[in-house]
Amino acid sequence: MESALYHLPLRYEDRRHILKIGQLREQGVQVFSGIIIAAGESQTTRQRKRLYEVVISDDTGKISLKWFHYRKPFMQQRFTVGRQLIAIGEPRRFGAHREAHHPETEFLQAGQNLTDALIADPLVFGCYLPVYALTEGLHQKTVRRIWRDLVKDFAPLISSPIPEAIRRRHDLLPLGQAVEQAHWPSNDTSFEALESGTDRARRTLVFDEFFFLELGLALRRQGVTLEKGFSFKVEHRYTAPLARMLPFQLTTAQRRVLGEIKLDMMAPHPMNRLLQGDVGSGKTVVALMSALIAIENGTQVAVVAPTEILAEQHFLQFQPWLEKLGLSVVHLSGSTPQKNRKEILQRIAAGTVHMVVGPHAVLQESVRFKQLGLGIIDEQHRFGVRQRAALRNKGRHPDLLVMTATPIPRSLALTAYGDLALSVVDALPPGRTPVQTQMLGECDRQRAYQKIHEELAEGRQGYIIYPLVEETEKSDLLAASEGYDYLRRQIFPQFTLGLLHGRLKADEKAQLMREFKAGHIHLLVSTTVIEVGIDVPNASVMMIEHAERFGLAQLHQLRGRVGRGVASSHCLLMRSERCSDEGRNRLEVMVAHTDGFRIAEADLAIRGPGEILGTRQSGIPDFRVANLLRDGHVLEEARQEAFQLVENPEFAQGKAYADLRRELVRRWGGRLELASLG
Numbered sequence: 001m002e003s004a005l006y007h008l009p010l011r012y013e014d015r016r017h018i019l020k021i022g023q024l025r026e027q028g029v030q031v032f033s034g035i036i037i038a039a040g041e042s043q044t045t046r047q048r049k050r051l052y053e054v055v056i057s058d059d060t061g062k063i064s065l066k067w068f069h070y071r072k073p074f075m076q077q078r079f080t081v082g083r084q085l086i087a088i089g090e091p092r093r094f095g096a097h098r099e100a101h102h103p104e105t106e107f108l109q110a111g112q113n114l115t116d117a118l119i120a121d122p123l124v125f126g127c128y129l130p131v132y133a134l135t136e137g138l139h140q141k142t143v144r145r146i147w148r149d150l151v152k153d154f155a156p157l158i159s160s161p162i163p164e165a166i167r168r169r170h171d172l173l174p175l176g177q178a179v180e181q182a183h184w185p186s187n188d189t190s191f192e193a194l195e196s197g198t199d200r201a202r203r204t205l206v207f208d209e210f211f212f213l214e215l216g217l218a219l220r221r222q223g224v225t226l227e228k229g230f231s232f233k234v235e236h237r238y239t240a241p242l243a244r245m246l247p248f249q250l251t252t253a254q255r256r257v258l259g260e261i262k263l264d265m266m267a268p269h270p271m272n273r274l275l276q277g278d279v280g281s282g283k284t285v286v287a288l289m290s291a292l293i294a295i296e297n298g299t300q301v302a303v304v305a306p307t308e309i310l311a312e313q314h315f316l317q318f319q320p321w322l323e324k325l326g327l328s329v330v331h332l333s334g335s336t337p338q339k340n341r342k343e344i345l346q347r348i349a350a351g352t353v354h355m356v357v358g359p360h361a362v363l364q365e366s367v368r369f370k371q372l373g374l375g376i377i378d379e380q381h382r383f384g385v386r387q388r389a390a391l392r393n394k395g396r397h398p399d400l401l402v403m404t405a406t407p408i409p410r411s412l413a414l415t416a417y418g419d420l421a422l423s424v425v426d427a428l429p430p431g432r433t434p435v436q437t438q439m440l441g442e443c444d445r446q447r448a449y450q451k452i453h454e455e456l457a458e459g460r461q462g463y464i465i466y467p468l469v470e471e472t473e474k475s476d477l478l479a480a481s482e483g484y485d486y487l488r489r490q491i492f493p494q495f496t497l498g499l500l501h502g503r504l505k506a507d508e509k510a511q512l513m514r515e516f517k518a519g520h521i522h523l524l525v526s527t528t529v530i531e532v533g534i535d536v537p538n539a540s541v542m543m544i545e546h547a548e549r550f551g552l553a554q555l556h557q558l559r560g561r562v563g564r565g566v567a568s569s570h571c572l573l574m575r576s577e578r579c580s581d582e583g584r585n586r587l588e589v590m591v592a593h594t595d596g597f598r599i600a601e602a603d604l605a606i607r608g609p610g611e612i613l614g615t616r617q618s619g620i621p622d623f624r625v626a627n628l629l630r631d632g633h634v635l636e637e638a639r640q641e642a643f644q645l646v647e648n649p650e651f652a653q654g655k656a657y658a659d660l661r662r663e664l665v666r667r668w669g670g671r672l673e674l675a676s677l678g
């Protein structure tokens with residue numbers, strides 16, 4: 001029954017008033033009235049289609065009502081000149097001429113005036129009427145009647161135990177009333193508010209939905225922060241020398257975020273923080289600094305990346321710095337030979353290794369740390385909550401830093417990773433010029449090759465990316481390798497090309513990346529394996545084949561591989577002949593924006609939250625009422641209240657909150673693991 005009550009209207013028709021004909025606007029269904037001054041059959045001028053036309057007028061103007069399907073005798077009998085008619089329809093204007101097609105029509109009963117008529121039938125007019133998504137075979141009128149009865153009988157029975165004080169602070173309705181008004185808005189509600197979904201009833205429902213979600217997240221978070229963890233001391237033993245060695249100064253954004261991380265690490269509870277930053281914003285050095293703090297305090301650090309390539313890359317980034325500081329870092333991967341592996345595992349367990357970098361392999365049972373102080377997870381959206389827990393279990397309440405370059409809109413981050421604290425590196429290092437992006441068709445291909453030529457001739461490097469052609473890795477490889485052969489022989493014979501794809505062994509990939517990084521390979525032809533994290537600042541041009549097959553987030557990630565140095569960079573999006581309108585829209589977003597957050601919002605609008613994060617892993621619920629794009633600010637309000645409430649000692653035990661706790665458990669089902677709730 002409850003879920004039926006939450007089957008809310010898609011929109012509303014404003015039928016509160018009977019409008020003068022002169023007041024009619026082109027804005028959906030309206031109610032108006034007039035005397036019939038003409039009626040009869042005619043033909044449309046162009047297609048010579050039959051139609052029945054009835055013209056009505058009042059003291060402000062006239063409008064013609066048209067039907068294209070009708071039974072003539074019925075029409076002739078019903079619409080006679082001189083009768084007063086009430087029409088409900090969508091007015092359209094063509095210059096001074098107004099018309100409405102297939103309106104509903106009603107007549108005044110004898111002796112009835114317009115005001116009487118308005119209140120006579122609330123399923124027709126005198127109020128806002130809900131418009132529902134229709135199940136096949138049902139009429140809007142029928143659905144309205146069913147839902148009116150349902151809402152009348154059952155909405156008064158539901159309530160929400162959100163504390164009165166919170167309800168008052170946010171001007172919320174009691175839940176039952178909110179449900180009722182979401183179906184049948186009261187006449188004093190503004191139409192604009194209904195249209196934008198910001199009316200009090202809907203806001204109440206959205207708040208209610210977010211509040212219980214955030215309350216659960218707040219408890220989860222509290223569960224972690226109540227644990228005893230390391231209280232690290234910041235001694236600058238390694239961090240200060242590193243800062244001196246870096247070829248650049250940290251940006252203000254990097255320093256601010258590092259400050260937030262330091263406070264967390266110094267606190268006696270485990271850190272649980274999400275570090276978010278656009279591609280190229282410089283998260284790696286922030287992670288490195290954090291790692292050094294843990295190492296200064298005599299603990300070890302684990303860095304986990306989603307792919308072998310990325311793990312290798314991190315290792316290559318971290319290793320020189322750590323070695324200069326006299327620290328030891330190892331790379332552990334699925335392809336580490338058994339012999340080395342055993343020795344590495346022993347050193348990790350003995351504590352002589354300061355940092356371990358690797359893909360999922362690091363999370364395996366057999367990897368035991370002497371004392372893990374900090375776990376770093378890169379590209380969090382590729383991992384689930386379970387992997388986070390696995391890493392945490394490798395130590396006694398270690399600190400946790402998860403990094404992502406997927407620029408999730410804040411509202412989505414708060415839901416998906418709501419139990420993590422959030423730090424955002426919100427500015428790029430200085431001296432970057434935004435990547436210039438173009439959408440190109442087949443006919444521009446030569447021009448694209450020409451551009452790549454120019455860049456390579458100046459000593460820069462580039463990428464050509466092929467998408468997954470079909471579901472099989474084989475054909476994926478085929479497209480890339482055929483492209484590679486052709487490009488190498490026909491187009492770029494004077495340069496060295498490399499081919500990178502998913503079927504290469506880990507060490508072959510790593511070797512290739514090393515050569516590319518060192519500049520021995522000029523142009524890297526690749527499937528999407530390079531998507532995340534690869535950092536080669538000298539690369540200044542990227543061409544993406546069949547660009548429309550990629551999601552926005554993925555394109556943004558890919559494009560982030562160029563524009564990392566001071567040279568101005570180019571991204572060439574090749575659109576195929578068969579590209580759909582939706583695909584073209586997506587590419588246009590890429591051309592227009594370089595800011596990852598803007599792109600992420602566009603992505604959220606196009607694909608919805610579940611898709612963006614991979615629903616099953618992310619644990620984002622499907623919302624019944626709320627919409628993350630529209631309701632971001634309500635989410636923030638609900639979050640603030642929820643997080644404040646769990647701080648109140650009464651909340652866990654007090655009688656006053658018993659109903660609230662019960663409701664929380666009910667809504668979260670088994671997902672909460674709320675040990676602290678009595």
Ligand code: ADP
Nearest residue numbers: 248249250251279280281282283284285429535
């Ligand atoms: P991401 O956030 O995508 O992981 P990286 O950490 O790989 O970004 O940094 C991208 C590039 O920017 C690297 O080449 C890095 O050396 C450089 N970089 C990082 N911080 C700064 C800074 N403060 N000033 C200049 N360059 C920086």
Ligand code: MG
Nearest residue numbers: 283284405533
């Ligand atoms: Mg990175």
